[in-house]
Amino acid sequence: MKHSISIILILTSTLWCAPNDANLSTVDTLVTRVLETHPKLSASRMQIKASKSGVDAAKWGYYPTPSLDLGGGKNSSTLARLEQPLWAGGRIDATYNISLSKQRESEVALDENAYTLIDSLLQTLQNLTQARGRVRAITEGQKQLDDFNAMLNRRIEAGVSSLADEELIKARLAQINTDLTIAKIAERTACSQLRLITSQSDLSCTLDADRTPSPDTQRTSEEMIAQMLKTHPSMLKSTIQIQTAEYEKNKAKAVLWPTIALRAEYQKGSVYTSYGTENSIIYLSAQMTPGAGLSSLSGIEASEATIQQLKFNKLTLEQDLTQSLLRDIDDHRSALDRVQGTTLSIDASQKVLESYARLFLAGKRQWLDLVNSSREVTQNRISLEDLLATATISTYRLKLKTGELIAPIGKPQ
DSSP: OHHHHHHHHHOOSOSOEEOOHHHHHHHHHHHHHHHHHOHHHHHHHHHHHHHHHHHHHHHGGGSOEEEEEEEOSSSOEEEEEEEEEEEOTTHHHHHHHHHHHHHHHHHHHHHHHHHHHHHHHHHHHHHHHHHHHHHHHHHHHHHHHHHHHHHHHHHHHHTSSOHHHHHHHHHHHHHHHHHHHHHHHHHHHHHHHHHHHHTOTTOOOOOOOOSSOEEOOOOOHHHHHHHHHHHOHHHHHHHHHHHHHHHHHHHHHHTTSOEEEEEEEEEEEOSSOSSOOEEEEEEEEEEOOOOSTTHHHHHHHHHHHHHHHHHHHHHHHHHHHHHHHHHHHHHHHHHHHHHHHHHHHHHHHHHHHHHHHHHHHTTSSOHHHHHHHHHHHHHHHHHHHHHHHHHHHHHHHHHHHTTOSSOOSSSOO
16 A cells, blocks of 8 residues: 555656656667667668668769760761760759758658657557556455455355355456456567567566656647657658659759750761761750650649648648647546546555455355455556556657657768
């Protein structure tokens, strides 16, 4: 009971609560492990390298392009050319900006994958903490029923209790044993999932988050939503995709303009004449390839439609993320408030159980009343364990969604 009273004293109605620093490193260690070892993030890092190569390739569009044309047959010719683009209607800039934007998108995609993995890690930790808490609560209830069963056997031997009461306690023991088996299976499953996501097959799974949340800082829902929309990798990725589409539209528009370039050519021989010729020339060239019919205009319209679609997708994403965060805030606050009430319920139901036990021995209560009261105590303990797991892990989940649990890892240093 002292433990229950201490929980009541440290819990308040504040929205934002964090686990004690004593166990914070436990979660941090697991987070670091996932970020360093998970193959999904390794694949994302390789994608960043590929996108950087694309940026380097696009950068060469600003430099001269050499070419060599060799002709053979009865007559031979050699044509060497160096072409330096001077103006391309924005095509080169758009191509380079697109590659830069795609590189940034791949960097944010790494953060997005990291976010998803850590969210899965937190859910696994919640499942593990909840299952382990249920095992504790059910084990206590099982021990209590075993004590009652031993007491009942003595009473039956003394001839003061009936065999019908024995059948009842056997049925309740069978049920609680089944509940305990299910809880232990859930614990082992969560442990296996934790080992898988951390790529650590020998993880003991004895790590447990602090189950006594303490007040930290109080923040409004509006502040947390604003912080989330500012830092969430999916929102950043959506913004970058809109920028990429803008550059794609600029590239489509550039098709309507000629490309002006400075050319330097050296020609020796000709496939059309039998006598030797040798010429060198430097000149300006203008080349335009608008496409067939109005296909270029159609491409511009398609680009504009894509931009509008991405903007609507971003608004939809913003609404979905906001609703998800509000649910997490509500779950967090509700769990904290209900922990206090459930702790009081445990104290009250335990006192009722003790009273029923005395009254049963005095012949003023039925055996069914005593067994039902024991089940109520166990159910309250299970509810408390579930609420503590939710209250604790939801703290980390809120920190994750507001960009405080992990720092961006895709941004170049």
